[in-house]
Amino acid sequence: AQTVTQSQPEMSVQEAETVTLSCTYDTSENNYYLFWYKQPPSRQMILVIRQEAYKQQNATENRFSVNFQKAAKSFSLKISDSQLGDTAMYFCAFMTLGNSGTYKYIFGTGTRLKVLA
């Protein structure tokens, strides 16, 4: 069964600094997607970044970038120039084909990030 592990329950970073959140996963599939979602106190799930497993190039979205190591099954999120608005829970998610091609998500347990002024 696929699993997603986020080993850092909580992290903090000073405003304008860089922080990296880690995520590892386990799968026997070759084609899949990985995501980072942000969940602020409102609890809305907001997509931060997406990575297709078949792409070797790491995805970037403005201040957010990933380090995708397929062989190591690692998918970390780097936030540069951290802002107070980045304070949130961050979930790593793996999208699997599922039993019937459902492409369901499997989430990690989350990392609570606090950006300090």
Next chain:
Amino acid sequence: EPEVTQTPSHQVTQMGQEVILRCVPISNHLYFYWYRQILGQKVEFLVSFYNNEISEKSEIFDDQFSVERPDGSNFTLKIRSTKLEDSAMYFCASRLQVKEQYFGPGTRLTVT
């Protein structure tokens, strides 16, 4: 930009009562999902729905749960007889292609 909507935002119900959580997915999306997040825990898959039928369900999704797309726009999750442990945030999501799912803002269900 189109978005997934969910109503109500917060539902309080007594144990044993039936609740219906409503979602309006993005209009041209074909695949629909319900997820659950118990407070302080991770988001868990409940069920997926495609072509008017359940395509996959988790072990959480027992006989107390059902889903329906009654009118081509709404997507509902019904819990027949709520238990205290059903208290959670319930997220609806939809997608069109094999890319990301778009999540609604969630419904917080409190069972007393």
